[in-house]
Amino acid sequence: MSSVEVTPRTQVKRLPKRAVYDREQINRILDQGVVCHVAFVVDGQPFAIPTGYARGEDTLYIHGSAASRVMRLGSDGIDVCVTVTLIDGFVLARSAFHHSMNYRSVMVLGKARLVTDTDEKRHALHLFTNHIVPGRWEETRQPTEQELKATSVLALAIEEASAKVRTGGPIDDEEDYALPVWAGVVPLKAVYGNPVDDGRVLDGVTPFEVNRLSRRGD
Amino acid sequence: MSSVEVTPRTQVKRLPKRAVYDREQINRILDQGVVCHVAFVVDGQPFAIPTGYARGEDTLYIHGSAASRVMRLGSDGIDVCVTVTLIDGFVLARSAFHHSMNYRSVMVLGKARLVTDTDEKRHALHLFTNHIVPGRWEETRQPTEQELKATSVLALAIEEASAKVRTGGPIDDEEDYALPVWAGVVPLKAVYGNPVDDGRVLDGVTPFEVNRLSRRGD
Numbered sequence: 001m002s003s004v005e006v007t008p009r010t011q012v013k014r015l016p017k018r019a020v021y022d023r024e025q026i027n028r029i030l031d032q033g034v035v036c037h038v039a040f041v042v043d044g045q046p047f048a049i050p051t052g053y054a055r056g057e058d059t060l061y062i063h064g065s066a067a068s069r070v071m072r073l074g075s076d077g078i079d080v081c082v083t084v085t086l087i088d089g090f091v092l093a094r095s096a097f098h099h100s101m102n103y104r105s106v107m108v109l110g111k112a113r114l115v116t117d118t119d120e121k122r123h124a125l126h127l128f129t130n131h132i133v134p135g136r137w138e139e140t141r142q143p144t145e146q147e148l149k150a151t152s153v154l155a156l157a158i159e160e161a162s163a164k165v166r167t168g169g170p171i172d173d174e175e176d177y178a179l180p181v182w183a184g185v186v187p188l189k190a191v192y193g194n195p196v197d198d199g200r201v202l203d204g205v206t207p208f209e210v211n212r213l214s215r216r217g218d
Numbered sequence: 219m220s221s222v223e224v225t226p227r228t229q230v231k232r233l234p235k236r237a238v239y240d241r242e243q244i245n246r247i248l249d250q251g252v253v254c255h256v257a258f259v260v261d262g263q264p265f266a267i268p269t270g271y272a273r274g275e276d277t278l279y280i281h282g283s284a285a286s287r288v289m290r291l292g293s294d295g296i297d298v299c300v301t302v303t304l305i306d307g308f309v310l311a312r313s314a315f316h317h318s319m320n321y322r323s324v325m326v327l328g329k330a331r332l333v334t335d336t337d338e339k340r341h342a343l344h345l346f347t348n349h350i351v352p353g354r355w356e357e358t359r360q361p362t363e364q365e366l367k368a369t370s371v372l373a374l375a376i377e378e379a380s381a382k383v384r385t386g387g388p389i390d391d392e393e394d395y396a397l398p399v400w401a402g403v404v405p406l407k408a409v410y411g412n413p414v415d416d417g418r419v420l421d422g423v424t425p426f427e428v429n430r431l432s433r434r435g436d
Contacts, residue, residue: 034305034406035319039257039266048257048266050303050323085268087252089411092426095359096347097369101253105268129314133404140399141313151315169416177418181358182426184419186351187411188252193307197402198387200395208310208400 026163029106030055032217033084034132034190038154040067040080040112053082054127055158060108061115061124064152068114071154077111082156089188093170094181102166102185109160115153118145124153134215244381247324248273250435251302252350252408256372258285258298258330271300272345273376278326279333279342282370286332289372295329300374307406311388312399320384320403327378333371336363342371352433 036053039046052063060082071078089102115121122143129137143151170183195208254271257264270281278300289296302324309318333339340361347355361369388401413426 035303035321037255037257037266037268037301037303039255039264039299041259041262041264044259045297045299045327046257046259046264047299047327048255048301048325050255050301050321052319079263081257081263081265083255083266083268085253085255087408090350090431092351092354093358095361095365096343096355097359097361097365099347099350099354099358101270101350103253103268107266109263109265125314129317132308132317132319133310136310136317137314140311140317141315141394141397143313143315147313147315169414172418176359178420179359180420180423182413182415182419182423184413184415184426186413186426186428186431189409189411190305191407191409193405193407195400195402195404196387197400200390201400201402202396202398205398205400208402208404210404213308213404 022163023161025165026106026158026161027055028217029086029104029163030060030084030158031131033086033106036060036062036082036084038062038065038067038080038082038112040070040078042070052128052132053084054124054131056123056127058158060156060158061127062112062154062156063128065154067112068152068154071112071114077113080110080112080154080156082108087188088167090186091166091170092183092186094172094176094179094183098170098172098176100166100170102168104163104165106161106163108156108158110156112154112156115155118148120155121148121151121153124155125151132216134212134218240381241379243383244324244376244379245273246435247304247322247381248278248302248376249349251304251324254278254280254300254302256280256283256285256298256300258288258296260288270346270350271302272342272349274341274345276376278374278376279345280330280372280374281346283372285330286370286372289330289332295331298328298330298372298374300326305406306385308404309384309388310401310404312390312394312397312401316388316390316394318384318388320386322381322383324379324381326374326376328374330372330374333373336366338373339366339369339371342373343369350434352430352436
């Protein structure tokens with residue numbers, strides 16, 4: 001279990017009891033998430049763009065987004081903040097003020113670089129594909145050189161990173177426990193529906209087994 | 219049905235066919251989301267922070283976050299980008315390259331202001347609470363003056379806003395339809411589990427009905 005550097009920028013100031021710097025937990029959250037939000041700045045204006053991503057050991061690969069357009073303008077790196085957030089439940093208290101959410105989120109700060117090496121790009125696409133569906137890369141047609149060229153990938157070292165986690169029930173003011181109000185947690189979970197084929201799947205092809213997705217983030 | 223101003227900053231450059239500027243659709247996505255990611259800049263470093271929010275007519279209220287700390291340093295407004303993203307499904311193609319996701323997302327740009335008026339703050343808390351659970355505000359203890367003081371709220375006009383939406387199945391290259399690979403969509407849905415009370419709910423209090431949450435975003 002390794003831990004990551006805590007810098008003044010990643011030190012969680014608001015509600016520090018919810019901060020977690022442990023690297024294993026950071027990896028677990030990153031591996032379970034589906035999309036990240038990438039924040040970057042253009043002419044003083046911040047943007048937060050949702051996009052696909054995947055973790056490869058100590059590197060976060062981010063699927064082409066507006067940020068890669070910006071980077072093509074000549075800079076050899078761009079300051080980003082990549083955030084992944086999982087919502088686990090609504091926390092309902094007896095007072096409006098103490099309502100909250102259970103969640104796990106990770107923030108990674110640093111300078112993202114544009115991936116130009118073809119092998120590293122292929123590696124990133126491999127990770128993207130299997131991040132969503134374990135084993136999917138191995139059963140699909142691999143990218144051509146043209147497709148690799150057409151894909152933008154950013155890479156960000158997972159060095160300056162922090163997690164925030166809230167779990168458990170509501171914490172009410174002592175006198176409010178006398179109120180006749182229901183309080184507790186409503187769990188929230190992402191659930192997969194029945195796969196819908198696109199109408200052009202060849203006869204004899206095994207239907208997609210949705211429980212493969214239970215291995216996501218393992 | 220009104221539409222919002224399309225500025226060079228909100229004009230979606232990548233995959234413009236997925237861009238939607240219609241205001242009704244923007245509102246629907248904002249009302250269905252649970253958390254937003256707020257992007258802002260401190261000393262040149264962008265941040266993307268997940269936090270609660272709610273829409274009140276043409277204003278987005280954002281629950282206290284690091285951004286409000288920054289604003290207390292004296293500025294009378296801060297440039298933000300608030301993004302709300304809903305993931306609707308995994309789009310599995312026959313080639314790795316054409317994998318995608320179905321999603322709906324909204325980006326709102328502008329200058330956020332710190333809400334200081336007590337009545338507006340109470341209004342925002344009302345909206346936050348009922349954004350998560352319709353009707354919850356009316357059944358819980360209302361905030362005291364102290365609690366209102368302890369809550370930071372940012373307000374952002376929903377003027378410069380855009381939505382991006384992808385729906386439907388994978389689009390494969392024509393020759394790839396001959397491959398014996400399953401292709402289609404795996405729907406993804408946020409589902410509520412059974413409410414878990416906190417062990418201190420008074421006898422006779424009606425248990426929380428989880429199907430109240432099906433009215434979220436209506």
